[in-house]
Amino acid sequence: MGTEMLASAATLADVAVVSGYDVSPVAADRVRAKHPDVSLAADARAVVESPDVDAVYIATPPMFHAEQAIAAMRAGKAVFCEKPLAVTVTDGRRMAAAAAGAGVAEAVNFALSDRHAVLELERALAAGEVGEIRGVEVRLSFPRWPRDFQADARWLAGRDQGGFVREVLSHFVYLTDRLFGPLDPVEVGVDLPPAGPSANTVAASEVAARGFLRAGGVPVHVSAFAGVAGPERYEWILWGTRRSYLLRDWDQLLGSDGGGWKPVRLTRPRGSEATRLALFADAVRGGTTRNLADFATALRVQEVIEAFHHIDPGHSEGS
Structure with a gap:
């Protein structure tokens, strides 16, 4: 994601990447090769404390988000952070509290937040077209986890x-929260793979999630699986009495008035x-984070998301 955001920043005239840091020498070398004008700092603190930095983008593994985001906001920097916000609910609450009191722009990068299909869903709901x-329903399946393009991010397998609950399901929880309000997990959970002889097997992430x-x-139903013989699938379905919608593969929106699914014409940018x-x-310059x-x-x-892992959102971990 850091690599993608660097490439995106290069296309924007009013955004300049002046400093960066990555703990991985391989990732740092990749940045040097593609973006030789970006100065790589010795550590994350040097980026946060640089007087040339107005905003900090965080694409580290999530266990580091709280420390880095809170330090940046305390230094008066705006923060754009990858999801999930954090791993522990305690850290997430610390980050949200720091954001509330910092007086700087802050946002989390959910891929569906400005997707044209989501804006069309909002329009249809507001117009009463759904009935x-x-x-x-949320339906996910992964023949391989982590996915091939994430092979270097080994923490995703742990x-x-x-x-996939933290990495992918969180996008669809965000979408549902955005359209219908906060979710209450009534009955949720994950299935873990059988314990094996190696530590890596024992620490492996979930193979199924239901909720x-x-x-x-x-009512919201979740059904998701990893390591299955079948296609990779991302489906979010809204069932209405007048019209239903299927969001498939992040940006394909289909509708049904009672028959088969038909593509919905999307006119906004993707x-x-x-x-x-x-x-x-724009938010850093004083605009809103619309x-x-x-x-x-x-x-x-x-x-x-952490409720799926049987962590009570009302209590800190270990209580």
């Missing part, structure tokens, strides 16, 4: 920080890392 809402939640009066970075840059999730929203999402 009565019967419920929402139970402590990774797994029943409510967003206000809207939404991308570059458009969300541009929205954040169509971006703030830390408070991301905390609500994190509390739901």
